[in-house]
Amino acid sequence: MTFVAHRDANQQLIPTPQDVDAKLLKILDAKADDPDFWSSKDRDRTDSAHNIFQYPAMMVPLVQRRLLGAVLEARPEIKSVYDPFMGSGTSLVSGMHYGLNVYGNDINPLAVLISRVRTARSVEFTVGAIAEQVVSEAMADRRDTIETSMANREKWFQADVSLELSRLRRAIRKCNDLWVRRFLWVTLAETVRLTSNDRTSTYKLHARPASEIERRALSPIAVFRDLARENAASFWAFRRRLNEGKQLKSAEYIAQTDVRVGDTRNAKDYWGNVAPFDLLMTSPPYGDNLTTVTYGQHSYLPLQWIDFKDIDPAADVATLRTTQEIDRRSLGGAASENVWTEEKLLAASPRLKHFADGLPAKPADGRARLIRFYRDFGASLDSILNVITPNSYMIWTVGNRNIAGQQVPTDLVLGELVEGLKCKVVTTLTRRIHHKRMPDRNASSATMREEKILLVRKIGA
Ligand SMILES: C[S@@+](CC[C@H](N)C(=O)[O-])C[C@H]1O[C@@H](n2cnc3c(N)ncnc32)[C@H](O)[C@@H]1O
Incomplete structure (x- = not known):
């Protein structure tokens, strides 16, 4: 050419x-x-x-x-x-x-x-403050409805983890601004990654051994709060x-x-x-x-x-x-x-x-x-x-x-x-x-x- x-x-x-x-x-x-x-x-x-x-x-x-x-x-x-x-x-x-x-x-x-x-x-400039409100709301929520219909949920999430993730999900849904919700969904996604029963050492889904799962004391709301601040x-x-x-x-x-x-x-x-x-x-x-x-x-x-x-x-x-x-x-x-x-x-x-x-x-x-x-x-x-x-x-x-x-x-x-x-x-x-x-x-x-x-x-x- x-x-x-x-x-x-x-x-x-x-x-x-x-x-x-x-x-x-x-x-x-x-x-x-x-x-x-x-x-x-x-x-x-x-x-x-x-x-x-x-x-x-x-x-x-x-x-x-x-x-x-x-x-x-x-x-x-x-x-x-x-x-x-x-x-x-x-x-x-x-x-x-x-x-x-x-x-x-x-x-x-x-x-x-x-x-x-x-x-x-x-x-939205105030996303940090909104995230704190979401956390307060999730903490005050006493409902125990689970907000996911996924199959096999018990395999991947401990009961109290599902409960807190559901409370966070309900609180996020109430935010008016779409970008804020997206920001909070990403933060929730990382929270899920850290609090599910999946091993974080691999990308393939692989549940931790039962003994290890029982030993883990997790609070998705606390994890979410820390991640939201960092994010x-x-x-x-x-x-x-x-x-x-x-x-x-x-x-x-x-x-x-x-x-x-x-x-x-x-x-x-x-x-x-x-x-x-x-x-x-x-x-x-x-x-x-x-x-x-x-x-x-x-x-x-x-x-x-x-x-x-x-x-x-x-x-x-x-x-x-x-x-x-x-x-x-x-x-x-x-x-x-x-x-x-x-x-x-x-x-x-x-x-x-x-x-x-x-x-x-x-x-x-x-x-x-x-x-x-x-x-x-x-x-x-x-x-x-x-x-x-x-x-x-x-x-x-x-x-x-x-x-x-x-x-x-x-x-x-x-x-x-x-x-x-x-x-x-x-x-x-x-x-x-x-x-x-x-x-x-x-x-x-x-x-x-x-x-x-x-x-x-x-x-x-
Ligand atoms: C190496 S990763 C990209 C990572 C990215 N550079 C980053 O910094 O996060 C390759 C991406 O290709 C996507 N992918 C695979 N098949 C695809 C397809 N047919 N069309 C569009 N994306 C596809 C995967 O979902 C994955 O996110």
């Missing part, structure tokens, strides 16, 4: 996309000498209200923000950032520090709730920073934010009226949820206590049909037909073919799951490329994983797939991870000690 030099109205040379690539590489090279640039060592745990819920595999806001800063230095005309696998919204809040329009979707309703709280354009404080630190950075006007975020419940395989259907986006920044799942990170199972218990209508009218309560349903609906979770046949996929990625062909016979479904995931991933790529502008950059943070003790070359496979779709891998960066919650210990397939960051440019229309 050749690029012709263009001049603007003032006869200034307009840089070609290749010139911009070169400029960006120079900027990144200059940062390469600074080991702290990519490191998460100096991260601040209250940064961008990052910790309001422990969502699995969260990106580090500081690192994403620095990456974004480098791209914006090379291409200051960028106005919007899109994350098609947004999780807890790290890319979006990073974009807010630069005053960008931020857009994201996720298949998991809990991810949408957290991201909506973090990316709200305007927020309100970290939220204000985030808003203060946005304000200092001149990204708020009359206390309202200066640009657009839009977060949706949605499957990325159909992204072009529901983003059609807002797209195209100027930049993509994301960390996709790196395998099917069941054998990597069970985002859905991790969200299952908290979602049982949250009013779905407060998340989004499109949030489907049927995702709570079973503990596996969200994971089943996620990439690679179930067999589905799409244009990415196994043949097309393996032709597009010789690395994937080589890896798949070399897999041992056990586990028996290892190969099938791998192919199923990448077929769905291919369909997502088609959709994504439809909603971003020509020559836009994509920043993909990818983790590697093992199947049968062998590491899937996720970064190389992604590189081959995008290059087959008229994109160029401009560079691949490696980031070592200092602190990262590990996925389920029992999933022999999961490792995430190193991340690769692929900087990709979509070529042409």
